[in-house]
Amino acid sequence: MKQAGWSEAEIARRNEAEGFDGELEYVNSPGVGPGLEFKLKFLSDRIREAISKTGETSHEKVEIAIDPKAGVSASLTNVIMTDQGILSVSSFLFRWCGLVARAYTRTLYADIAHWTSKMSDPATDRECLLKCPDLVLYWFRIFVSFSGTGTHVLVPFRPSSPTEFHLFEQVAWSMEYFTVAHEFGHHVLEHRSTSADPMMQEFQADAFAAKVCEQFELEPFPLLPNPYTRTGAGASLMLLALEILRAFEEPVSDGKARVDTHPSPSDRIAKISTRNLMQPKQLEMDQEFNGTVIRIMSAVAGVMSDARRKGGGELVATIRQRLDDAEIGLRNSGSRLSDETSA
Numbered sequence: 001m002k003q004a005g006w007s008e009a010e011i012a013r014r015n016e017a018e019g020f021d022g023e024l025e026y027v028n029s030p031g032v033g034p035g036l037e038f039k040l041k042f043l044s045d046r047i048r049e050a051i052s053k054t055g056e057t058s059h060e061k062v063e064i065a066i067d068p069k070a071g072v073s074a075s076l077t078n079v080i081m082t083d084q085g086i087l088s089v090s091s092f093l094f095r096w097c098g099l100v101a102r103a104y105t106r107t108l109y110a111d112i113a114h115w116t117s118k119m120s121d122p123a124t125d126r127e128c129l130l131k132c133p134d135l136v137l138y139w140f141r142i143f144v145s146f147s148g149t150g151t152h153v154l155v156p157f158r159p160s161s162p163t164e165f166h167l168f169e170q171v172a173w174s175m176e177y178f179t180v181a182h183e184f185g186h187h188v189l190e191h192r193s194t195s196a197d198p199m200m201q202e203f204q205a206d207a208f209a210a211k212v213c214e215q216f217e218l219e220p221f222p223l224l225p226n227p228y229t230r231t232g233a234g235a236s237l238m239l240l241a242l243e244i245l246r247a248f249e250e251p252v253s254d255g256k257a258r259v260d261t262h263p264s265p266s267d268r269i270a271k272i273s274t275r276n277l278m279q280p281k282q283l284e285m286d287q288e289f290n291g292t293v294i295r296i297m298s299a300v301a302g303v304m305s306d307a308r309r310k311g312g313g314e315l316v317a318t319i320r321q322r323l324d325d326a327e328i329g330l331r332n333s334g335s336r337l338s339d340e341t342s343a
C-alpha cells in the first residue's frame, strides 16, 4: 500500500476500517470467511430496505448464504412447497468484483480523455488499451486465474492508489449491489414457474435490480454520488466481464453455451441503459456511463480473445489439468492413509 502512494497514517486507518467484520448473530456459512458473510448481509440488508420502501415484504422469506465453492456465481434456490428462497453467492464473487473494478478503474484512468471522448472507433480503443502492457497483463491474469482456478490466487495484489480509491470502491460496490439485487428480484417477482420464459425473467430481474440500485446513488460514500449504481453501468461491467470469463472457461463454445437460458449481455445492457426513456437527462447520463463501460470492455474482450488464441487458452487448460491431477493425488493419498489406519 505504501508503494501505491498511501501514507503510514492512511494505511493504519484503512487497516482498522477493514479489520471490522461486524459481529453476526447467525452464521450460515461457517468456515468460508466471516468478512464475506458480513459483506453479503450488509448488501442484502440495504437491498431489503430499498425493496421495503415499495411496500413489498416477500424479501423477508429469503435466507442468504455464502456457497463454499470457487468460481463467480450468484443464485436463488426456491425451497419447494414453500414461498421461501435461499440466495447464495460463491466465496470468490466479491474478490472477482474487486479485481474487475480495479482493472476497469486503471484502464479508464490510463486515458480518461480518450475513453470519454465522443469520437471513437474500436481500432483506436484497442490501440489505447495496448499502450499499457501492464494493464493488459493485469486483465489477462484476472481471467486466467478465475477460469483456471475459480479464485484470484494467480493475480498479484495491487491495492488501489489514493487517486483510484473512490472510483474503484464505487465501481466494485455497484457490481455487487446489482448482482445481489438481481437475485432478490427473481424472488420478489415470483419466478418459480418452470413454464415461464427464462429469458423474460432475466430481463425482469435486471430491471428490478437496476431500479433498486438507483436508490444507492450515495453509496458507499454519502457525499460522493456514484454514477455506476445510478446508471446501471456497474451491471454492464459485471455482465461484460463475466462474458469474457465464460469464453476462457468454455473455449469450445467461446462462452456461448449459456446463451440458451440467458439473454446475451448486449441485449441485457441495451435494456438496462435505455430504461429511463421518459427522462431525457437521465437517459443521456445512463448511456454515457454504460457506453464507456461497453467501449472499454469491448477493447478488453478483443485483446483477451487474441491472448486466448495465442496460448492463453492452453495455459488455462494446463492449470486446470494440474489442479485435477493434484486433487486426484490428494484423494488417493487420503484413502491410502485411511486404509493404513483401519489396517
Ligand SMILES: [Zn+2]
Pocket (backbone or CB within 6 Å): 182, 186, 201, 202, 205
Ligand atoms: Zn437471473
